[in-house]
Amino acid sequence: MPAALIAELRAVVGDAGVLTGDEVAARYPGYFMDRIGADAIIRPRSTDEVAAVLRLCSAAGQPVVVQGGMSGWVRATETRGGEIALSLERMAAIEAIDPVNRTATVQAGVILDTLETALMDYGLTFPLDLGGRGSCQLGGNASTNAGGMRVIRYGMMREQVLGVEAVLADGRIISSLNQMIKNNTGYDLKQLFIGSEGTLGVITRLVLRLRERPSSSNTAIVCAASFDQMVNLLRFVDQSFGGLLSAFELIDNSFYRVNTGAGKHAPPLTADQPYYAIIEMLGSHQERDTELFETVLGEAGERGYFDDAVLARSVAQRQQIWEIREDLEHVVREFQPFYAFDVSLPVGDMQDYIAAVTAMLKGRWPDGKIAFLGHMGDGNLHIAIGAGGEGDRHGVEACVYEPLRPINGSISAEHGIGLEKKPWLDVSRSEGERGLMAEIKRLLDPGNILNPGKIMDLRP
CATH class of the missing domain: 3.30.43.10 (Uridine Diphospho-n-acetylenolpyruvylglucosamine Reductase, domain 2)
Known part of the structure; x- marks a missing residue:
């Protein structure tokens, strides 16, 4: 240089x-x-x-x-x-919190958890919630269209952003710091930058939509012998909670076993069931919401939608349940070489997809390890794999991505493309879509200086 x-x-x-x-x-x-x-x-x-x-x-x-x-x-x-x-680490100012209009204007380098802490005094929340909350920056959350545990209720990052200020490759500042939920005035320019992974412009400031902070929380972990039970349970609790369902996290037996037991997290349920799910309901009245939560789960159990359940009776128990889902230390250590994937597909196709991926992987590497977990409520599966050796990455990826083609699934639910998934973009994007994406890139970054080579390679 x-x-x-x-x-x-x-x-x-x-x-x-x-x-x-x-x-x-x-x-x-x-x-x-x-x-x-x-x-x-x-x-x-x-x-x-x-x-x-x-x-x-x-x-x-x-x-x-x-x-x-x-x-x-x-x-x-x-x-x-x-x-x-x-x-953008030095651009970390929370510039304004507007409790009347329920917005926050922030610089892109603000840490997600820092904003959430600042909102507590206002009775408000920014509902994006993911494992990296203590280190991820809000500009990065927007540039990757982050998801997390509460997408089923609040949507992806795209739904949480009202306005964006961004700088184009040539230094032009595009300031579209809209503060309204409704603004139907032509092209929604902020959407060009949300999810574009820094390839079209640099997000510098954001206007974020805030929500009223829930004052009640109820959490349970359940287990079931069949995937159909999980599907029925998801629909039943979503309907019965009246819009308060905030998380429905699937954990398969393999991941549950890796993360619980001696020297690990205490297992709230026996480790002999194929499927587990963490269910969370956030509301506004603890006593009333707890009664609803227990009533609905009781009826779900009577209908056979799960086989056993443990309800958290304290904040500590809630944290212990969530640690089983969020702690990746054990699976990263025990699944070697470690591969992590996140895909998106219709809930109705999940059972067959899980079977297809497992069969392909085990057919090639019989001793390979595989575990599924994720945000089942919004069609997002995370997959942890330990199989193969040096030079086998493409083969492992094929086991995960090829079964998505016939069901029109997505190779990325919330992590983005970067370099990791670029070779597989054609699974989820047509030739016409990829061509238009390249045209937009050339228009906004004709010199190809912004994050070059990420997402796609520009054709001459």
Whole structure:
């Protein structure tokens, strides 16, 4: 990278805003997913500084990879020699919380959990909830269209964003900080940047939709012998809770066994059932909602929609149940080499899909390990696999992705594409769709400097 460009960037963001050499590698020692090979990390403090940085990089043809909290799973923020990383960590201000209109205006570097903590005094919540809540940044959540545990009730990140400010590759600032739920005035430009993984522009500020903070919580874990029971249970509780169902998380026997037992999490239920589910209902009146929760689950049990259940009677018990779902330490250690996938498909196809993936994997690697879990309520399965060896990645991926073709499933439910899933994009996007995506990329980033090579390779 030219020293002259580094000097120009340093003049924009200051000495503290430029990291080079050993400072770059030291930022992410032993990072588990994205390789950090950037020549420099540039850390602007404002939208104007981001714009100035991109103007310089555009003029120099300098590739730029935007980095948030670095909690992604698809190598969307991986950097290589000759690239610079643009970190928004110093743009971490919560600029405004408006309790009347229930919005928050934030800079892109705000940590998800930091915003949630700040909202407690207002009786409000930003309902996006995922495992990386303590490190992921809101700009990254938007650029990847993050999902999480409460999508069934509140929707993806796309549904939580009212307005976006973004900087294009040439340094133009597009400020569309809409604060209204309804604004039907032509193209919804913010949607270009939400889910685009930093390939079309750099999100610098957001207006987020807030909700009233639930004041009651009820959680249970159930088990069942058949997938049909789970399907019936999901429909029944969703209908009976009257809009209060906030999570319905599927866990298969393999994942449950890996995460519970001696030296691990205490098993609330026996480990001999094929399927488990964590059900959560968030409401506004603890006593009344607990009565409804228990009544509905009692009726569901009588109807045979599950075989056994444990209801959390305290905050500690609720946390213990959720830890079984959220703790990935044991599966990452025991499933080697470890592969993680997230796919989306109709709930009605899940049972056959699980069987097909398992059969393909075991047919090639009989000793391979596989576990399924995920947000069943919104059609999202996460898959953990330990199989094969060096050079077998494509074969393992084929076991997961090929069965999605005939059912029009998606290779990514919430993690995005990055580099990890790029070779399989044709499973979920037609040739016409991919061509239009490339045209949009060329229009907004003709020099191909923003996160080049991620999602797709531009044809000459």
